[in-house]
Amino acid sequence: MAQPVHDPSRHSYYVGDALYQELIADFEVVRRDDPTVQDLVERDMFRGLVEREARLLDRLQFKEWLQLYADECLYWVPSTPNGGDPRREIAVMFDDRRRLEDRVFRLATGFAWSQAPSSRTVRMVSNVEVFASENPDQRLVRSNFLIHEFWDDETRALAGWAGHRFRKFDGVWRISAKQVNLLVCDQCIRNPSIIL
């Protein structure tokens, strides 16, 4: 995969209609009952990446977490259970690289009252399935997640499933897009301010 022309941490030139179309099509794949990769080594490698992401988020290691993502990446939490079309619908979150860095920046300002003190979270990921692809440099991975979040006076469970689109850059698999499908995506959620 090629390196970007513009610095995506500063300028958002890569988020255009072609990208949206590709994104919608790719995340259709993880909704199908398509044959998944049976090779245990490959499956375990992707499982490891998804688990690593969960651990870094639990430990609030956002810098390291961002490094798991491709330079031109997307993070998408749809507001409808079927994913919908983010060109015509508001999402719970739809972030490019710069906005993901905005999130991390905001949390570090010391004035993000919704995360002062920070939520404590523990994430479980399971049911990891890797979908076969004709493109040797791309894999779609589906996994279930359960996040227990303690914040203020309450411990709550946020459950759902995620799709990860991995792409290989210089021999390294990175997350080029993540779709987080919350069970409560279309419901009123108290303090939706952790990174999922």
Place this chain on the structure above:
Amino acid sequence: MTQMERVEALRPRNFGASYDWDELVQEDRVHHLLYTDAAIFDAEMRHIFGGTWVYLAHESQIPNVDDYVTAKLGLRPLIMTRDSDGIIRALYNRCTHRGTTLCRFEKGNKRSFQCPYHGWNFLNNGKLRGVPWAEGYGENLTRDPKFNLAQVPRVESYRGFIFGTLNASAPPIGEHLGPIRKPIDEWLDRNPGGKVVVCEANRIKYKGNWKLAYDNSGDGYHVLYSHRSLLETENRFVDENTEKGMSYYRTAPDEQPMYMQYMGNGHHFKDKRPNLQPRNGGLWAIESLHPGMEHVEQKLRRQFGDRADALLDLAGSEPVNINVFPNLSLLGNHIQVFQPVSFEETDTIWYGTRIEDVDGTIGADALNDINTLRMRTQEGFPNFGEVDDVTNFEQIQRGLRCQEDEWIYMNRGLGIPGRIHTLEDGTIKAPATDEMFMREYIKEWKRLMKAEPQLTIRREP
């Protein structure tokens, strides 16, 4: 002839006299009971959410005959239908047999609703169409209007916004809105054809009283503090992107041209548009950074030249807060609805809006780009700003448990000569950080709580 039913049995005798409202609501302060008392909350569901016009839904959510969407009037579950004759109705989502909700889905298209419990079937105009094994009743139930669904007796739209009230003697909606119509008109008319289409929502719940959100909706005093993380984030590239978003609050906000205005009947308006450069693209110039904005801007400038500025403004977040008492707030491009759950829990639903290419001068490709970008700008504030506000709302609710410390002050600007002006049309203007809007709207709240509203429901004959 429609059947109107006075709802007498529900009305506790002289509720209005059971509290000393003038003690609870004073010129410069209100008592914490307004936020912490379950009995006052119950009364609000009758006096406020029954006694005055309440926003229910937007017409674009039910564009076609037989469309429906569920909604609430206070705590009352409703089915908003566009019935088979095209009439918009607010049906009580309550079976007339033994009371279960008829419809458990958020939206759809249906000519009739069959009760999941014993199978009574109702048309989407509320009429009972039939019941299973009708011979088990001594009379034909479909001939007795009392078995038709109850519905909100007054349902009126203003330019696509559907309101309803149980108060048969409320003035027409246009009259009730009064001066707040002007900013609503302007908010709509900046979009092609003067219209918007509702599309999904950001939804946030908080553990606090619904009025905490309404108190906040006109509040220019909190911005710099409650939203400090947002302001710092949207201005983090200070070398090349200064003065984004609400930076105009940073220095002497009361000396800025923005202002606040009380519009009567509980409605108020914060207008930050005068802070913008008065030109096409003036809004876009302060828009903070969003996914895809450079891509779309480059494309539109190439295709449309000078006109691109006006098109980019359509994706920008209109800097107004148009607050329609008690539960509607138009801000940015959002239609925000406050939905009380209990005295200490509230849902806020931030419906997004997109535009249409009404006269065909934008074209499908550019329209798609503008609307896509408009989605991204709308996601910004709920994610980076509102989460901090609702945290502060929750912590107010907690602080108010210190029940001996009784008062909440809203005295900013009160009694300072030359600061607040009453205009010819009766509206009142004040600087942006003033709490005048709270003092005024809560007077309307008090008036409604003291009154004994005549609540009615209606059934098809």
